[in-house]
Amino acid sequence: MSLPRHQDPIVAIATAPGRGAVGIVRISGRGLTAISQALCARGLKPREATYTPFLDADGVAIDQGLALFFPGPNSFTGEDVLELQAHGGPVVLQLLLSRCLQAAAQSGPDSLPLLPHLRVALPGEFSERAFLNNKLDLAQAEAIADLIDASTEAAARSATRSLSGAFSQEIHHLRDALIHLRMLVEATLDFPEEEIDFLRKADAHGQLSNLQQSLDSVLGRARQGALLREGIKVVIAGQPNAGKSSLLNALAGAELAIVTAIPGTTRDKVQQTIQIEGVPLHVIDTAGLRDGVDEVEQIGIARAWEAITQADAVLFLHDLTRCDAPEYRADDAHIAEVMAGKLSKSVPIIHVWNKADAVTLAHVGEGLLLSAKNGSGLDVLRARLLQLAGWQSATEGVFIARARHVQALHAVQMHLQAAQMYLDIHSQALDLLAEELRLAQNALCVITGEFTSDDLLGVIFSSFCIGK
Structure with a gap:
């Protein structure tokens, strides 16, 4: 399974881009003693942090920080690992990275490069080395990225x-x-x-x-x-002014989408990831479904239908204050017919009747009653979404997959x-x-x-x- 590139020593900045208190440059390979001597001008005791200057080619300090040396096979990758912990400025870390590559190419006492073939690591290559050297298996390696x-x-x-x-x-x-x-x-x-x-x-x-x-x-x-890892994609769909943006804001607990009484306010998808009992739900607000008034709205409606076809679940939002209007009911029935033709039978459609705060009595048969304005019924909706996702409340013993x-x-x-x-x-x-x-x-x-x-x-x- 090992490829030729797996024999090369590798180096990379191991901390996230940007400024921070500490930044780490990590090297993994075989025989790192000579390069650690070139960078730190001193020997390093295994698994012991050493405060030392990090030197450039002229012996001038680039920075001062902690150097740690982990001889293989007792390291994360199973190879020799050298970590240089410096101040977390991007310029400093790039200087250290360049110095590592430069030091690797310089000649040692035997006129050979100190660390031939040292190169910048590919994404995930340190974890890949750990897997290939039997320090962890593939499921554990994937769990690093998932964490x-x-x-x-x-x-x-x-x-x-x-x-x-x-x-x-x-x-x-x-x-x-x-x-x-x-x-x-x-x-x-x-x-x-x-x-x-x-x-x-x-x-x-x-x-x-x-x-x-x-x-x-x-x-x-x-x-x-x-x-837990992937979550589910939930699309809010319905006619204009049914309260889709208000429902997104209510579920997210923040004013993410613009809400007005003007039909067609939402012209494009608005997405927010929320969590219910630790399960991520990617909730998408879409443009109101109707015959587009202008070209921009028509594009938004087309994107709404595209989002619907890619959903794991659809919240079909209805307006209780208009539910007795024949034209409104006819338009809802047409949307339902088109939606049924576009969606797989495995994708659940939850009928949600909004604006329960604005009516005195409502009997709608199938579906859930709620008010995005005052929050009533939201807990029932959250529980229904978890049920449809197949989530079970007890998470003891669950492992990421x-x-x-x-x-x-x-x-x-x-x-x-x-x-x-x-x-x-x-x-x-x-x-x-x-x-x-x-x-x-x-x-x-x-x-x-x-x-x-x-x-x-x-x-x-x-x-x-x-x-x-």
Whole structure:
């Protein structure tokens, strides 16, 4: 799996762009002692912070800060790692980065470069080195990026749980149970003349059933983790002046969208991410759906329909103060008809009747009553959105997960179901049973990176920060 570039030493600024109290330049590779001597003019004790000047080629201090040296394999990447912690100005850090590259190219006592082939790291390359050197598995490496990107407290805690190995341990337990079951099946295939029924005496049916139950539990928590990471996209749609922008503002708790009594005020999408019980909801306010009065509004309406077709859930907002007007009801019915034709049946449409504060009595049948103005009914709407998203209130034991993890677990589930079918007919299909168990194990190993491709690694780590 290792590529030629994985042998190069790498360097990068490991802190976020901009100014800060502290900035870090990190180097990873083999044999960093000589370059640390060139930069700090002194030897560094392993895993001990040393306050020292960082010197340019003429021996003049660029800055003063802390230098830390972690000899491999006892480091994050598994290679030698040198960290220079300086003041966090972008100019200072760029000077240090340039000095590292310059020092690596200068000749040492043997007339060879101190650190040949040192280059600036690619996005996520430090974490990729850690994975390739077995310091963490692929699920843990992904959890690093997820922890950085976490938009809610629940997502951060779940990412920490995955980073600590909780998700990987679940996968390893499933893998070990699969390997044991495969061993029994392979033994039966290898010794067909034996009278002993290995599978019956070892309770292969019971083992497979327990495996499927454990998988269902892991899959359920992975779905919750994926929801914490990705959230759901909720689009507010309806006729002009139904209160869509007011509802967005009420859900967000801030005046994000302009609200007026003039129809067509909202001309483009307005998006805000909110959280409900730690689940991120990407709420999108759209232009009122009607025959556009002018070209600009027509563009806004076209974008509204585009957002609707990409939604995970749609809030179809109705105006209670106009619900008895025949023309208004006819326009709502036309929107509903068009919406049904554009949306997948799996996308829920929640009918929301707004302006409950402006009417004395309302009976609307299907849908939720609320007032975006005074907030009544918002809690019911939030609970309904979580229900539709598939969220369960108890987050204990939930680990952060990605769509690819859920897809892999679904593949395992499919192979185990096929294995159950072949096990039921026993001797006539033992070879097919063995193959389904093998495929299930491979699907599991894709999650932790034990069975993966360089292309997948490239996609995953390219989304990381440079220096991480």
